[in-house]
Amino acid sequence: MHTKTIKELAQGLRSREFSSVELTRHFLARTEQHKDLNAFVTVTEDLALQAAEAADVRIANGDTALLAGIPIAQKDIFCTLGVKTSCGSKMLDNFIAPYNATVVEKLNEAGAVMLGKLNMDEFAMGSSNENSYYGVVKNPWDKSAVSGGSSGGSAVAVAAKLAVCVTGTDTGGSIRQPAAFCGITGLKPTYGRVSRYGMVAYASSLDQGGPMARSAEDAAILLQAMAGFDEKDSTSVDHPVPDYTASLNQPLAGLKIGLPAEFFGTGLSHNIATDLANAINEYRRLGAEIIDLSMPTLKLAIPVYYVIASAECSSNLSRFDGVRYGYRCENPVDLTDLYTRSRGEGFGKEVKRRILMGTYALSAGYYDAYYLKAQKIRRLISDDFKNALAQVDVIMSPVTPTNAFGIGEKTTDPIQMYLEDLYTIAINLAGLPAISIPAGLSAAKEGGIAMPVGLQIIGNYFTETKLLNIAHQYQQVTDWHQRMPYGFE
Amino acid sequence: MSANQWEAVIGLEIHTQLATKSKIFSGAPTAYGAAPNTQACAVDLGLPGVLPVLNKDTVYKAVMFGMAIEAEIAPYSVFARKNYFYPDLPKGYQISQMDLPIVGVGHLDIDVDGDTKRIHITRAHLEEDAGKSLHENFHGLSGIDLNRAGTPLLEIVSEPDMRSAKEAVAYMRKLHELVRYLGICDGNMQEGSFRCDANVSVRPKGQQAFGTRAEIKNINSFKFVEKAINHEIERQIELIEGGGKVIQETRLYDSVKDETRSMRSKEEANDYRYFPDPDLLPVAIDDAFKAQVKAALPELPDAKKLRFKTQYQLDNENAAILTSFRAMADYFEAVVQISGCDAKLCANWITGDLSAALNKADLDIGASPVNTRQLAGLLARISDGTISGKIAKQVFEELWLHPDANADQIIDAKGLKQITDTGAIEAIIDKIIADNPGQVEQYRSGKDKVFGFFVGQVMKEMQGKANPAEVNKMLVAKLKA
Numbered sequence: 001m002h003t004k005t006i007k008e009l010a011q012g013l014r015s016r017e018f019s020s021v022e023l024t025r026h027f028l029a030r031t032e033q034h035k036d037l038n039a040f041v042t043v044t045e046d047l048a049l050q051a052a053e054a055a056d057v058r059i060a061n062g063d064t065a066l067l068a069g070i071p072i073a074q075k076d077i078f079c080t081l082g083v084k085t086s087c088g089s090k091m092l093d094n095f096i097a098p099y100n101a102t103v104v105e106k107l108n109e110a111g112a113v114m115l116g117k118l119n120m121d122e123f124a125m126g127s128s129n130e131n132s133y134y135g136v137v138k139n140p141w142d143k144s145a146v147s148g149g150s151s152g153g154s155a156v157a158v159a160a161k162l163a164v165c166v167t168g169t170d171t172g173g174s175i176r177q178p179a180a181f182c183g184i185t186g187l188k189p190t191y192g193r194v195s196r197y198g199m200v201a202y203a204s205s206l207d208q209g210g211p212m213a214r215s216a217e218d219a220a221i222l223l224q225a226m227a228g229f230d231e232k233d234s235t236s237v238d239h240p241v242p243d244y245t246a247s248l249n250q251p252l253a254g255l256k257i258g259l260p261a262e263f264f265g266t267g268l269s270h271n272i273a274t275d276l277a278n279a280i281n282e283y284r285r286l287g288a289e290i291i292d293l294s295m296p297t298l299k300l301a302i303p304v305y306y307v308i309a310s311a312e313c314s315s316n317l318s319r320f321d322g323v324r325y326g327y328r329c330e331n332p333v334d335l336t337d338l339y340t341r342s343r344g345e346g347f348g349k350e351v352k353r354r355i356l357m358g359t360y361a362l363s364a365g366y367y368d369a370y371y372l373k374a375q376k377i378r379r380l381i382s383d384d385f386k387n388a389l390a391q392v393d394v395i396m397s398p399v400t401p402t403n404a405f406g407i408g409e410k411t412t413d414p415i416q417m418y419l420e421d422l423y424t425i426a427i428n429l430a431g432l433p434a435i436s437i438p439a440g441l442s443a444a445k446e447g448g449i450a451m452p453v454g455l456q457i458i459g460n461y462f463t464e465t466k467l468l469n470i471a472h473q474y475q476q477v478t479d480w481h482q483r484m485p486y487g488f489e
Numbered sequence: 490m491s492a493n494q495w496e497a498v499i500g501l502e503i504h505t506q507l508a509t510k511s512k513i514f515s516g517a518p519t520a521y522g523a524a525p526n527t528q529a530c531a532v533d534l535g536l537p538g539v540l541p542v543l544n545k546d547t548v549y550k551a552v553m554f555g556m557a558i559e560a561e562i563a564p565y566s567v568f569a570r571k572n573y574f575y576p577d578l579p580k581g582y583q584i585s586q587m588d589l590p591i592v593g594v595g596h597l598d599i600d601v602d603g604d605t606k607r608i609h610i611t612r613a614h615l616e617e618d619a620g621k622s623l624h625e626n627f628h629g630l631s632g633i634d635l636n637r638a639g640t641p642l643l644e645i646v647s648e649p650d651m652r653s654a655k656e657a658v659a660y661m662r663k664l665h666e667l668v669r670y671l672g673i674c675d676g677n678m679q680e681g682s683f684r685c686d687a688n689v690s691v692r693p694k695g696q697q698a699f700g701t702r703a704e705i706k707n708i709n710s711f712k713f714v715e716k717a718i719n720h721e722i723e724r725q726i727e728l729i730e731g732g733g734k735v736i737q738e739t740r741l742y743d744s745v746k747d748e749t750r751s752m753r754s755k756e757e758a759n760d761y762r763y764f765p766d767p768d769l770l771p772v773a774i775d776d777a778f779k780a781q782v783k784a785a786l787p788e789l790p791d792a793k794k795l796r797f798k799t800q801y802q803l804d805n806e807n808a809a810i811l812t813s814f815r816a817m818a819d820y821f822e823a824v825v826q827i828s829g830c831d832a833k834l835c836a837n838w839i840t841g842d843l844s845a846a847l848n849k850a851d852l853d854i855g856a857s858p859v860n861t862r863q864l865a866g867l868l869a870r871i872s873d874g875t876i877s878g879k880i881a882k883q884v885f886e887e888l889w890l891h892p893d894a895n896a897d898q899i900i901d902a903k904g905l906k907q908i909t910d911t912g913a914i915e916a917i918i919d920k921i922i923a924d925n926p927g928q929v930e931q932y933r934s935g936k937d938k939v940f941g942f943f944v945g946q947v948m949k950e951m952q953g954k955a956n957p958a959e960v961n962k963m964l965v966a967k968l969k970a
Contacts, residue, residue, distance in 0.1 A: 079538045092537065099531055101538055198538040204767035233540050234769050312767055315570050318581020319535040323633070326537075339574055362572070362762035371764060 001026050002161040003489070006218045009164065010066045013059050020059065020069030024052035024113050027071040031115060031162045034488070037138045039147075039156040041076045042084050043116040051113040058111050066221050068111030073163040075154050076117040077124055078104050078209070079198040087200045088122040088132040088150075091320045091327045091346035101198020102230045103167060103209050110225040115163055119153030122348045123317065124174055124202040126150050127420040128410065131350045136407055139182060140485040142449045145404040148178030154212045155182035160488045165213035165222045169199060171206045172305050173399070173424025176436035179212055180399035180454020183438045185219050185471065185481060186212040190461050191431035192237035194223075195230030201316040203309035204235070206428040215481050216437065216471035220244035223464060242465050248472040253287030255470065258392035260295040263423055269402045275440025275453040276398055279474070283396075286473055291392050297384040300377050301426035302418060306354075307361050307374035308429070313351075314358030320346065353414065382430040389460045394470060398423050399436045399454035403444050427458055434458040435467045438480035452480070496694045497722045498702075499657045499687060500649035503664055504642045505674040506618070506682040507550045513617050513641035514541030514584060521680045525623070525634035533639045535579030540768050543568075547641040548772055550673040551591045551615050552782045554643060557671055557789055558610055560595025562779055568615075568769045572762040577620035577633050585644075587763040590614035591772060592643075597667070598791065599659040600809075608660050609648040616642050643673070649688065649699065654718035658711050661685060666790055670815045678709050685714055689721045690735065700725070701735040705749055708742050717742035721749050793818055801825065801832035810840045816855045828865035830872045838868060842885055858892045859885070867896040880905050880953060908954045911963065914947070918960075918967050921946045932968055943968070 001023055004012065012018055018026075028045055048071070055069035079085045079097035081104075086092045100108065107114070121131040129137040129152025137152040139145040140160040147156045151168030155178035158166055168175040170188035179186030187210045194209040201207060211222035224245070229238040257280070264273065284290060322328035322342025329341035347355070361370035388395060401422055410416045427434045439455035455474075459467045475481050512519055515532035532539045555562045569587040592613035598605050620635035645664065651657045665683055668674035676683050690702035705721055708714045720742075725735050739758075740749040788796070790812050797808040797818070811821045817839065824835045843864065847857060867884055870876050876884065880900075887899045900906055908914065921943060922929055932939045947960050 079536075085537065087537065095537065097538075098536070196538075197540050200537040201768075232542060234542050235540075235767070311764060315572050315582050315762070315764070318572060318574065319537070319579060321574060321576075321581060323576050324534060324579065335576065359762065362764055364760045364762075367762075367764070 002030060002164075003484075005215060006066055006070055006164060006213075006221045009070055010068070013056075013069045020052040020055040020113060021049060023069065024048050024071050024115070027115055027163060030160075034140075034160050034162060036143075037140060037156050037160055037162075038135050039119055039137055039153040039160065039162055040073070040116045041086055041088070041119050041134050041153070044083055044114060045116075047083070048113050048115050051108075055111045055113055063111065065111050067107065067225055070112050070164050071115050072107065072112045072222075073115045073118050073154070073157050073166045074104060074107075075120055075151055075167050075169055077120060077169050077200045078167060079200070080104050080114070080117065083117065085117065085200070086133070087124070088120040088134060089346065089348065089351070090133040092200075093133065093327065095326050097198075099198065102195035102232060103226050104198065106225055106228070107167075112225070118151070118157055118166060121150035121152065121174075122351050123200065123313070124150040124169055124171055124207075125313070125350050125354055127173070127177055127417055128405070128407075129153065129178070130407065130411055131348055133348060138407070139404050139451075140488050141183065141451050142404070144406055145451065146181065146407050146409075148181035148400075148404060150174040150178075151186075151212065152178050155179050155184055155186070158182070158184045158212055158214060159485060161484075165211060165218050167209055167222075167226065168212045169207055169209045170424075170428065171203050171208075171309060172428050173421040175210050175212055176399050176424050176434060176454065176456060177421065179436040180438075180452065180456075181404035183441070183452030183480070183483060183485075184212060184214055185216055185435065185437050185475075186210065187219050187223060187435045187464065187467065188427065188433060189223065189227065189464055190237070190433045191428075192235055193239075193433070193462065193464065194226050195228070195233045195236045197230055197232040201312075203312040204316060205312060206305075206309055208428070215475055216435070216468045217245065217248060217475075219435070220248060220468045220472075223468075227464075237462075239462055244465055244468055247465055247469050250469045250473075251287065252283065252470060252473050255283070255286075255288040255394070256291055256392040257283055257288050258291050258293040258388055258395045260293045260298065260388065260395060260397065262295055262298040263397035267401050267419075267422065268398055269444050271442040271444050272398055272400070272402070272440075272453050275442055276396075276455055279439040279455045279478075280396060282474060282477060283470075286477065293388050293392065293395065295384045295388055297377065297381045298426050301381060301429060302422060304374045304377045304381065305421070305425040305429060306357065306418060307370050308378065310354045310358030311361045311371050311374075312358065314355045314362065317347075317351065317355055322346070350414070378429045381426050385426070385430045385432060385458075393459070394463075394467065395458040397456045397458065399456045403442075403451035403453065423456060432458055432461060433464050433467055435471050437471045437474060438483070439474075439478075440480060441483060452483075494694055495691050495722075495726050496696075497652055497654075497718070498649045498690045498692060498699055499651040499654070499718060501647045501651070501657060501661060502686040502688070503645045503647075503661065504684045504686075505645065505668050507547050507641040507643055507673055508675050509544055509546045509550070509641055511544055512639035513544050513547050513615065515639050517639065519640050521677075523636055525632065526636060529620075529635035529638055533579065533635050535581075541584060541766075543769060543772070544641065547615055547643075548591065548774070549782060550671075551613065551643050552774060552779065553671050553673055553786060554613060554645075554668065555592035555595065556779070556783055556786055557667055558592075558595030558597055558613075560610065560613070561593035562774055563589055563591050563593060563772075564774055565589065566591040566614075566772045566774075568766045568772075569763045570766050573759045575619065576631070577622045577635070577638070579620065579635060579638055583617060583619060584766055584769070585616035586614035589771075591774075597660065597663055599656065599663050601656050601659050606650075606656065608650045608656075611646045611648050613643050613645040616644060618642050649690075649702075654715045654722070657687065657718055658715045661714055662711060663790075666813055670787060670790055672787075681709065684709055687714065687718055687721075689718055689725070691722055691725045691729070700729075701737050703735060703737070703749075704739045705742050706739055706752065713742060713744050716744075716747055717749060720747060724749065787815065801836070803832065803836050807833075807836045807840055810844075811836060814854065816853065820854050820857070820861055823861035824865045824868065827862055828868045828872070830865070830868045834868055834871065838864065842882065846885075846889060858890075859888045860892070863888050863892075863895060870896055870900060874907060874956070876900060876905055876907055877953070877957065880907070905954060907956050908951060911959065914951070914955055914959060914963055917947055917950050918943075918963055921950065922967060929968065940964070940968075
């Protein structure tokens with residue numbers, strides 16, 4: 001059951017081949033069996049079975065919603081009524097959300113069955129899921145390698161088939177990078193496409209929720225249920241939601257693909273460059289035209305991102321003060337002690353580093369030099385994409401410079417870790433949609449374990465349908481997305 | 490230097506609570522006085538994941554204010570976060586406006602000692618209020634009430650154009666009158682709907698440069714504003730004359746001790762790290778919206794006052810009093826219209842007897858037991874000579890006690906109708922002359938003062954209902970006969 005697509009499962013549920021309760025029990029059992037991956041922070045077994053029973057009734061009554069009865073899981077950044085919402089932090093280890101995020105509400109309405117909450121880097125800050133209060137998430141392709149982050153638990157849950165599909169969030173690559181590391185399909189939608197209400201904020205102007213699944217088709221079905229204007233989120237866009245599955249089968253003849261030289265230069269591992277060259281050739285065979293591009297501002301994306309994201313996070317995380325909810329230090333002697341110890345003890349190292357960087361960037365006397373300048377460069381980066389996307393339909397690039405690296409390998413050098421997001425960050429700064437799809441399995445070194453390689457496809461605003469179509473067409477002629485890590489078949 | 494060689498420089502920052510049904514960024518109600526934390530929703534509590542959504546009514550009201558002070562309305566204004574930690578500030582930042590406020594430079598004209606002075610307003614911006622810390626003893630802890638958190642405020646910042654506490658109070662009163670006129674703020678100072686911070690400095694007269702200023706926080710009555718500013722001016726002059734220096738700081742006014750004391754110096758001031766709030770879009774205001782607000786703008790106090798002076802021939806004082814509250818101006822115009830009486834008579838009654846009675850009962854004119862129709866009915870009877878002004882006061886007292894009655898019923902029931910029947914008056918006069926031969930003798934020998942005695946006797950006999958002019962005329966004729 002766990003290798004079937006959403007459409008196949010929906011069919012199976014309706015032909016009474018299995019019930020949602022059976023399907024849910026099956027996935028719960030896999031979750032238990034592969035506990036060592038540490039993909040889940042919380043498994044909500046009872047709630048899942050209740051939801052599955054309700055879904056079975058819906059289906060029996062003729063409900064045609066594709067997600068009805070399908071076991072999914074939520075990244076632990078989305079608030080879930082009555083369920084712990086930790087955001088991967090000790091700060092929220094005791095936080096039971098009193099409301100549902102809009103995304104959670106929508107998936108509940110669609111009849112999806114939530115199995116639990118997924119591990120993540122603390123407050124979505126990290127590229128390896130090593131910054132979680134609940135411990136590192138292991139990559140099913142190689143348990144000594146990282147899952148990627150911050151949606152590491154999400155990517156692993158899909159790759160190890162602990163859930164059919166899951167939610168993730170992406171601020172600088174947090175959906176696409178773990179998707180690439182784990183060999184799954186992850187889509188970061190256009191900023192404003194998916195409501196941020198109830199999604200614990202890291203960097204508000206960059207955060208965007210999106211689907212993570214085994215294929216473009218499954219991702220399209222999940223996005224369909226997640227997307228849409230939300231009056232509770234002023235930055236969500238009141239733009240009609242198209243049928244994301246309607247044009248999956250559109251042929252790609254005449255498609256113009258741009259390849260920015262800046263994304264294929266030094267720093268990119270040889271095995272990834274080779275796999276991507278093959279993937280691009282595949283697109284050529286499908287009728288696409290390849291155009292070389294130059295996007296000179298891309299190299300500025302990392303410093304700009306770390307100024308803006310840190311600045312926003314320094315303010316967004318101020319509410320975690322030990323006063324109303326979350327972690328509070330023992331026996332504070334006064335207000336300052338309450339603040340400093342609650343925050344000092346409740347936040348992890350990386351979170352504190354970014355709060356400090358952001359506080360500095362916004363301080364009197366530094367604001368113009370850092371924050372304001374970063375915002376100006378951000379506009380230049382957007383313009384660069386605008387110009388590029390005027391010449392081509394989509395841009396293709398690597399997702400990561402290397403394969404999933406070893407657990408502990410980069411934890412001592414934050415700059416090395418930040419460089420992981422080289423190819424993904426600029427897309428968030430521009431607010432564009434991008435999808436990461438499996439496009440190879442290869443080892444960096446001779447004789448090493450072959451690990452998944454991701455291809456990134458970047459489109460213009462609100463072209464999710466196009467991106468899914470382009471990804472789906474590739475998945476019709478390749479089987480990288482169907483490969484399974486040993487032991488998880 | 491003596492005190493009159495110094496000049497004070499004062500600017501005010503006034504926080505007006507906008508009279509909206511719900512909060513500025515959430516749907517929670519804004520009503521005052523509810524049990525703690527019963528009017529705070531997830532957004533007001535700053536729960537993880539919540540987002541602000543701008544209440545459009547606050548924009549409408551801010552634009553109304555901007556138009557009333559002839560200010561520029563920003564076509565594009567931006568909300569910014571003011572970051573600081575405090576237990577009653579749930580998000581760790583206040584959403585306010587910094588670089589691009591919704592209302593730009595405008596002005597308000599004040600009258601001080603018969604002169605008109607223009608006070609410039611630098612800006613007015615929208616922001617959310619914080620909650621309240623309750624330092625009563627909750628098992629040794631402080632409590633927090635977040636009902637007020639997210640209440641919409643319009644902060645109105647003046648230029649340092651005022652030169653005395655008196656001018657500052659005149660400006661504050663004028664602004665208070667204006668926001669209530671516009672219906673954008675209930676003006677209730679006890680409940681904190683209209684709060685004032687004052688920036689005060691002194692300089693030698695003739696000097697151009699400003700002295701170092703101190704900011705006095707949270708002065709919540711007109712009386713205290715005047716006292717606090719005067720006290721601060723004195724403190725600064727004494728300090729400088731004693732060889733000291735004023736330091737830039739925030740001071741708190743203690744109304745019990747009538748003094749200000751230091752709260753924090755500039756060095757201790759927070760670095761608020763303002764930056765545009767990424768959760769909110771810029772507020773765009775186009776000409777169509779402005780036209781819509783303008784069309785709905787009520788007649789403003791200054792324009793109304795001028796109209797009252799020309800249309801109703803009122804003197805400056807009556808026009809000023811009648812236009813100080815929109816409700817009073819409306820009351821006046823209704824009475825004039827219904828009664829058809831001389832506007833001055835109406836004005837005198839409203840600013841006189843009615844206002845006195847309302848003050849005594851501590852009521853607003855909107856809650857007056859005597860409504861416009863009743864007062865108009867009473868004034869009509871004075872105009873047509875049915876009753877005298879003196880009797881009218883009696884009728885008014887009855888009306889006050891009987892809100893369902895009208896003047897005619899009272900005049901009839903109490904038999905207060907003025908007697909103009911000369912026969913009846915003549916008979917009484919004859920009787921009084923007959924009964925008081927001594928006084929008649931005195932009058933006839935030239936003691937004019939005795940005349941008053943006769944008038945009094947006649948009126949007494951007739952229970953005040955005789956037409957005084959008629960009585961006078963007839964008495965003179967009879968006595969001289």
